[in-house]
Amino acid sequence: MGKTLFEKIWDKHVVKEIDGGPSVLYIDKHFIHEVTSPQAFKGIEKRGMKVFRPQQIVATADHNVPTLNQHLPIGDELSRNQVQQLIENCAKHGVELYGLGHPFQGIVHVIGPELGVTQPGMTIVCGDSHTSTHGAFGAIAFGIGTSEVEMVMATQCLMQSKPKLMRINVDGELKNGVVSKDIILYIIALISASGATGYFVEYAGSAIRSLSMEARMTICNMSIEMGARGGMIAPDQITFDYMEGRLFAPKGAEWTARLAEWKQLYSDSDAVFDKEINIDAADIEPMITYGTNPGMGIGITKNIPSDATLDDNEKRNFLKSLNYMGLQPDTPIKDRNIDYVFIGSCTNSRIEDLRMVADFVKGKKKADGVEVWIVPGSKQVELQAKNEGIDKIFEEAGFMLRQPGCSACLGMNEDKIPAGKYCISTSNRNFEGRQGPNARTFLASPLTAAAAAITGKVVDVREYLN
Template structure:
């Protein structure tokens, strides 16, 4: 009667603290430049080394520019953070994929594509979107800097066991509806705090029908519902994705691993602390209108009117619309935009670029739209070129930038100017997230592509017919 989460968690518990947390063994620690410096300093102060350095992988992604990466980083703060990570990894003997390294990229994109993230693992990183790796059939979650230090020193972390939730989505997603739309729909239904304290297992035909990259997008956004993380049971899709990857098991070890991975599923009589069920047919392409990812609507719908909003939430609702310069009851289809961003750990994979290219092929980018197309890794960049996607995009008037987190967050050179609207495939639309006073509309790669062509928020289904 155990859930998939229970099975993986229980197999990694070193000991349970009486009336306290569990000491959980961690298979993989990922580090980037923003949340690791204090952890390394803590080890130095205590005269400690990393307990299992072979299980730690590091790369810069948040602060790096997406152009001229062969030159020194212009911003002194960003340059200092990236240089500090490089020197720390050298001092502590850790695997490091630096700027311009062929394996560099956003850490939550590189982990799965290299086979570093595998079914049955426990995976942590000092970044909330570590939940991404749960798509592999792993327990993956973000931790704080002091916990990063704890894992470096002991390969364990102290954690309270979360409650379990299962979200089942019946049926298949319609044409033009993606994993991003599914995630935005769930956030709107459950709110951004609806899964707080839970670890979510995604199930049902709609989830099983997703590609691995779609599952990565779905789990990436679990944190935006307040969840500790998200997970999808490994199946043939997972196994086929992992097969042959650099860090995947080989030979007899592969056969043994696959046999184990096939046991990683919730028992038929498993009991979850909470369950939800939704119908895929109810979901259309989605966009957000507010300043949290749960403030979203179907692309054909209108922003809710004030009478549809709970009285306790009306002040924040009106504040959010004021920031976005929208009004209750307004329809956003056709609303003029200024920027489009394709990328981030949410939608910066090769499948996302294929989807974007499928819409813009044979068309031209609107002259008034600035488009930033940023691969999630150098591996994705190589695939883009190998498949000729770069030519398709160039013919349509688009340029591809170098890999990095880019304008997902205002922590590098890529920032949306004040008051401008950006249709973004990233994960958060908080005030100032993409630049001071920038206005973010979250959407799928298909919606982003259609909007880039039209110069306004557009329904991709019209271009896919």
């Protein structure tokens, strides 16, 4: 029997199998940031240990950093202390750090791919749930807890139980105005925020293969939002073209050798998955969430669902969510007024996302009363946007291009949405308080967010496209 893509990578990285228990899995690359690493560094020091293989760790500051005036000391004491701790820990243990002011600084899941650190066939971990982003390259990538960060620092290995395997096939052509964010929001709405719990998901099908690498990263990024351990896509020529020539990608003869290996990374035709789901790309329209988990999503032309068919417990949770959002069952989502637009996060802050928004808003002005934050995912994305004149397009539209960081994806830094205000966001989570205490979040694609910025409300972007 053939092997799945996941099994091919997993089997090569198992150091030891424990009968009736987890496996010891070797980790190729470990990304760290300022939030989940301090306790891990402290833990290995308490044990009198050193970081086992510091050359396999890459560090950056992203979660707590301000996105304005990064040349100044960080105002928030906790954030300042965490970033300083990261600097000191990396210096002490010989870990490569791309901190504030470094040309490679940025969101951890943006800089890995753009620098060529992320490569097919790897096992990749980070103390961050959206590590699944790197699976777009045909890697096993997943988030880990702080105690596991310490374990990898100390041993370069991790105890892991092998997950079940799911394949989601998306075939056919996407309609105009539908992008990768809509695909993943559609999938999560279809199977629910817990529908892939216990699984590692492979995305396949003609619609997936047609996507750019940056679009694939968006899809893999949100795998965790349906409960999956991670998501992945088999590498192909699009992958190899994206990687070739990047700073830390293999060169010369090593590139040729690695390429031959990477071309074997696919699920065999007779490989067996525990579950398969088939989706017609033509069924997907621009998506938006209405509730307080990413599974509460609908097509932009649809009404918020009715509570009529729900049991008492489901109804209670459903109505609690709508009450938080200030919405009613069985009403349209379209034409709702919004106050903020946030375009950024590890889901949608790459150069293609910014280009997509710039193409849409060029020559237009933002709606009165709407504040728009555009936050690039890295210093390299920021520089490229400026080199292409994208910053000028944003400026003329009344948007603000800020500096790299996780920003308003989560309420851990200065970029918070005020209580009661509505934000249409390209990030990955819409939990209560995620963007600030009592902030209300609609998740959507960069295109849908751009249209909302111009109109001041939730609209069907297809009505505004040529």
